[in-house]
Amino acid sequence: MKRLRVIFIGHEHMDFLAEQKKYRQAIVGADTSVEVVSIKRGPETIEQPLDELLAGPAILEEVIQAEGEGCDAVIVDCALDPALPALREAVAIPVVGAGQSAFALAITLGDRFSILSPLKSLVPAYHRRIREYGLNFALASVRCLDFGILDLLSPAASDAFVREGEAAIREDGAEVIVLGCTGMSPAIPRLQERFEVPVIDPAATAILTAQTLATLGLTHSKICYPSKEN
Amino acid sequence: MKRLRVIFIGHEHMDFLAEQKKYRQAIVGADTSVEVVSIKRGPETIEQPLDELLAGPAILEEVIQAEGEGCDAVIVDCALDPALPALREAVAIPVVGAGQSAFALAITLGDRFSILSPLKSLVPAYHRRIREYGLNFALASVRCLDFGILDLLSPAASDAFVREGEAAIREDGAEVIVLGCTGMSPAIPRLQERFEVPVIDPAATAILTAQTLATLGLTHSKICYPSKEN
Amino acid sequence: MKRLRVIFIGHEHMDFLAEQKKYRQAIVGADTSVEVVSIKRGPETIEQPLDELLAGPAILEEVIQAEGEGCDAVIVDCALDPALPALREAVAIPVVGAGQSAFALAITLGDRFSILSPLKSLVPAYHRRIREYGLNFALASVRCLDFGILDLLSPAASDAFVREGEAAIREDGAEVIVLGCTGMSPAIPRLQERFEVPVIDPAATAILTAQTLATLGLTHSKICYPSKEN
Amino acid sequence: MKRLRVIFIGHEHMDFLAEQKKYRQAIVGADTSVEVVSIKRGPETIEQPLDELLAGPAILEEVIQAEGEGCDAVIVDCALDPALPALREAVAIPVVGAGQSAFALAITLGDRFSILSPLKSLVPAYHRRIREYGLNFALASVRCLDFGILDLLSPAASDAFVREGEAAIREDGAEVIVLGCTGMSPAIPRLQERFEVPVIDPAATAILTAQTLATLGLTHSKICYPSKEN
Amino acid sequence: MKRLRVIFIGHEHMDFLAEQKKYRQAIVGADTSVEVVSIKRGPETIEQPLDELLAGPAILEEVIQAEGEGCDAVIVDCALDPALPALREAVAIPVVGAGQSAFALAITLGDRFSILSPLKSLVPAYHRRIREYGLNFALASVRCLDFGILDLLSPAASDAFVREGEAAIREDGAEVIVLGCTGMSPAIPRLQERFEVPVIDPAATAILTAQTLATLGLTHSKICYPSKEN
Amino acid sequence: MKRLRVIFIGHEHMDFLAEQKKYRQAIVGADTSVEVVSIKRGPETIEQPLDELLAGPAILEEVIQAEGEGCDAVIVDCALDPALPALREAVAIPVVGAGQSAFALAITLGDRFSILSPLKSLVPAYHRRIREYGLNFALASVRCLDFGILDLLSPAASDAFVREGEAAIREDGAEVIVLGCTGMSPAIPRLQERFEVPVIDPAATAILTAQTLATLGLTHSKICYPSKEN
16 A cells, blocks of 8 residues: 655635545555645745745655655655745655646647646646756747636636636647646546647646656666665 | 556566566555566567567556556566557557666766666666656766676676676766666665665666555646557 | 668569669769668658557668668668667668758758658657657657658649648747658649748658768768667 | 845855955955845755745845845846746846856857856756846856865865866857856956956846946836736 | 946948947946947948848957957947857957847846837848857747938837837847847937846947956857867 | 859868868759859958958958859858858858758757867857857767868878767767868768768868759848848
8 A cells, every 4th residue: 555645735624524535535546555645834826936945845745754764755745846846855755736747648648748738837837847848849838817816716717727628728729738736636527528639737736647657666876866865 | 555567578487577566566555565476478678779679468468458457557578668659549548668767866866877788688668668768867877787688686786787887987977876677676785785876776666656656646648648549 | 982782661662663662863973972772671750659669570671781881871761760760780881861951950950840741650650759859859840741652743842731731830939840751752842932931851850961971981970879789 | 326136145144244345345346245144044055946945935035125125236146046036027127146146247258158157956957047048049058166165265166166167168169258157256367368368257247237227227128027916 | 447348330420429439428427438339331320141241351340459459358330240160269358249248137137028120121141140149048029110221219119119019028028128129228228228128338338248248257269169270 | 054153161271272162062053053253352261250250351351253254153161161151141142151051950860969170279169150040959069180271181080080080979979970160071981981970071062052042043041131221
């Protein structure tokens, strides 16, 4: 039995954790255990790099605790992948970024993908992240839904998703759509039906990538993400 | 129960199929069924693009048959990903290339990877494939073991693997090692122990990527890989 | 006297071969002999990578036969350059791809070029090929005429060519236009008059590149395209 | 009179601040005032991204305080540019990264530069930063001195600098050398004499870039680094 | 006291030199002396590479004379950076290109910049220069004001600047605006007010970069720009 | 009968022009006329960009004269392609750069090429040119023979060529060799025999590219290389 720990940003909205756990547990199947926690302090949502800075220490605590409690892999449940290299330096178990897992799958399903970002403030950050990952060759566009992260499950947000996704395909040359957020997962099956191209949910790819790494006994390269020496 | 179909190159070495099926079945777990077939004609191994051309029609037949028989996804079990775009145009189910699945995971575990190719004749082909995939920014090197594909399980091949892998890390800046072949899988656990960096087996990543796609109901973009019109 | 062999796709439309030979012979002049053949089986036209896979073995036969019969160079008369690396591995004489010869000239006549593709199904394939060739830095766009390959000589196809070519210049920044097909050659002189930028015909550049290679005694690098060992 | 605020990492080694202020004041001249502060908590040095995460909130406090106290520009005195985008989102005055200012000058003095990193743990981080900045086309190499940041002023560190710098020129094709640290400034004039190529000190370029921005009334793009709304 | 020499193109419009000197002197402050000269022959303005060729020998004379007269750095006051590598080979003092100094600052203030070129004939030349500098990753667009260089201070030119600059931001994704000319400097303060993003004047960045190099005793790499041997 | 005009650099070594004409005439065949001229002033050889600047106006005169005298195309017989964009702006007939013609053929014969430069001072200039052309993705290396251009036909120069060419293949991954000079042509056939990869002579590719353009009635894009307006 593999144990995966999912770290959510936001410490006040604890009530939705049970539902999130159920969603992710269903994806990985019965042989893998999904645990969910929320950071204990810092911002409620990551809306731009400034929030990433503020949330960093609290995410780090959770990552270290997950390793200490014997988890096989840990997921940072935010598509901006806050502080990923730093977190990987801190532990030996795999630390999976939701965004990175989604982008890595996207480039295998088509040649060009677009990211639908909930907020305008995330747009330059996604461009920068994609450039850091070296994947700008495959980025058709980053488009903005202009919805707060806590409003992403409204019907209006789904309408914006369809509108911007179709524009990404028609005007920007997108062949694959990636959600730029993990908070829209429950709406994905219905949204997928509206598109002739794959729609990728980072929440789903993150949990499956973590499962893959745990299954194969793989973890991040310690040459790339060196441990802290004493 | 999801059904995954693995297509092997080589129609004469049928005896090893049962073992291959067992290895892959163990990776995906009991909820997913793994089926293995071999192409019915064409070359025994893919040693360079000329073999890819010769094997193409036979692989295509197997891919179409897999879809016709209700498989949820199909894997081309060769790290060069022979004829991948063409195969994806022919069917609606996901067609997973072993190489592509391995490269896409490699870029999430470190910033630079090296491919260890069994044969010298595959070296330029791997360079070309990586460029076609847009991943040359992350390629540290392609190094050659200089072993025939059918000799990869010999101890001498493992020695060559360790020697070239260490050279890739030390001289080329590799942070992750990717096997350039699916025929070395049984040796991977022992080889992984010799390295401080992740060693990625395309056979394993291919079957897990296929499982991921089947689980999420995702398939390749039909804008990128258009169906044949009549 | 140099002998160039042109391989056409499509085995049923043999009647137009004589005209094609005449057109190409006029380009290379009297000191070079042009021979034309058609593949003996496989698809009539290359409309997407799936056709490339199906035509591959038949093209290979012709390439090998051309070498056996003493030709100095062989041209694959299709702008998608089907199976080019594989064909080059099979013989020692130069194998010229019509598309590659056109793209290589295009980047010397201006900084950015657009490809006018006859069919929508070829658009992602041209993008992929250009990326494989490393020339995406110079690609302004791939635009689609939406005409079947056998209808390219109609006046309506010429109108579409002018319309899309002008749009490529005005909207995409194209400075050079490349036909994404070899079947439109007879219309080129008239089309060139309509444009202030060079219009490149892959059929013409292919035959002249083959002549250049034959004149200089050059052939493809055997390190890049290794011969099949026995 | 322009006011520039320099933020040092490390809150215990306060005694060297006066000397650092004097060095930087001499560079900018009498018309500009240089103020120096140290972060109040967090790590003593930035040796890898994990330290960047831990130091982030404390640097942010200093940046906000500098703006509140009327400074015209603020310098993060670390060549890894910790948390730069986040800091720029937090204030309206320019936030200058020492590394970025050095790299931007380096590409105007030669076509390829090498970074001499004090520690091995910073090597992948510099590669990642350069890729994020889009400057990998100009990076010849990142070489390691293997000296702790607090030992960089020893004669042995200077010897290592000369040895690795010469190797960067001879073996890696470097045409410009950039220090990967701001703690080696006093040794630069003597080191510059040993090289036939420019040796760039991020501490010096940072203070002059800040002065340039203050003089011209320029600050970072708020489209690229959006302010936090609310 | 550092001495900076500014070389203007155009030998007939000598009357405006006094004003230009005053503008630049004000930027660098009292500790640095600014001298201005005009080339003695050749074209009045650089409107395309053909002018660059014609002006080259005359600029070279001025650069050599500046070094001979003891200047600490010399500025080629044209945003196209005519003949920069050649000029740098001819002397040991720094030769600053106005365009290069502006582009190097632009990439530190935002992720994507647009150049506003006065003339259409300069548009391909700017694209080529940016590619030569390796900065195409950051170029959002080159837009054209369509004003002769001697008309750039008219109100209509300012209106065109605002219009094209806003279009660059809205349609091309520009986060920073760079003037593609040094002849519009007096209008910059008023234009900056109209934009929410930085507007960079190459005349200003050139003089400050020259001052920076003179202050730090840095000059161009002689490996990259080798002296002429005898 | 097409007329091609070849412009040599160097006005004193007129005696070798007859031989050069004969060599090039033999390549293009009897249907095309080759004329050779030398620039009337300026440097004897192009050994670095400073010579390019000095030779520019004299080359321009010859290009304009060639057009005035009815030539169909003109070749700048120097592999550094001095002032190519400017020359193309000045006339309507094709202006072929020897280097560019060789590089464009090289990328069709293998995936990576090396340039063998006669002089060390040309090495950074070739790197810059290749980057300007966008072909750095295919450049394995620029290696130096360390022979003056007028000594390239000595046996020692041929020995250096073989030594550096073999090192380029073995150490740098070159699959094609390009001479970085047009003055070594007579030695090429003998040198080609020593290599298993293509050896490309810019003098030969230039004359054949000019013939190709004249045959097809193609010239450079006037959008890319705009004519001088009056």
